[in-house]
Amino acid sequence: MRQCTKCNQNIVQGYCIEGGLAYYCSDNCLHQHYSKAEWNDMYNNGKSDSYWTEWEINKITYEEAKERFINDQDVYLLFNDGTEGVAEHMDDIICHEGICGEFCMEC
Template sequence: MINCNLTLDRTTLEEVIEIQRLDYNNLTVDQKLSIAKVMELFNKPLKEILDDSTTDLPYRICRQCDKVMNEGYVIDAGDTYCSDACLHVNISQEEYLEMYDDGEGDSYYTTWDEIIIDPQATDTQLVGVIPKCLVDHYSLECVSFNVFMPPGVLKHLVKRGHWSDFMTYYQDIPDMIANPDYAGQNPKEPNSVEIYKVVNDHVILPIKLNKESGLFLSSFFILNNGTDKIQKRLRIGRIHPFSFFIK
């Protein structure tokens, strides 16, 4: 439970938000009182706090159901929706695809969690959140869209000569996973997804599923002759533009 005698700060507010993301009807009386007390201290509703464009909190409010969320749709760099169901009450899939504009528009799916990757980590770390449409398309039986990276992958990158590639782009990995240019699946790896991002280079991020621990980034490297390889994989149907998966 939140200690309401503490000075109200970001940590306290985030604890309240996490509580509010649960089913309110199942909260304890103390939890409900904590929420009420913090809102009283702030003297303005949580929705107004999160709608403030200057907030650095990694949460937003769904415009349709008022759910507190840390990932979802952004429409025209403004309205936010937590799910396909809420989005489609107001905007059809065809309208969304037109606004998404193959990743060039101001409408997209994203996460507001700040993910910081440590290239020297000795523990498993969160490196991104994979779009739900990819999980659905490839029928990946995972309980979370979070993508992790075990420390052994860093050793693998060094051993395979990909360390320089990783160090060039590791800070961009969360965005690459959330907003790929292309995606597909290695036919020899059924419980996997390949994510492709075109930056200064053509980068591939293979993501695999461990049914016990979830999704993990298994490697990271720049494709040699990337343009030719991507075009070939598009022709044979191994990969598709990301817009193909947004149905």
């Protein structure tokens, strides 16, 4: 599971710095460490190991999420902003389904 180096949120999309030296969830967090010019240098038109990406995630259905939770396995809730959170209660999962949220498990 990747975390934003700045704000420690779990993320499923964001900036990867030099092949994994650091990760940032958003422009906001990125630019607290690197200016736009620095980032453009590092990014180098996609020819470097610094880039924005969506990492592969194992999406699961609502039913699978509930079943995993009952079996004491990790269930993650995917949020629209590209972050994710751990489901700590069955209510979290039910609530998340209520807002048409998606679920995933550890890759």
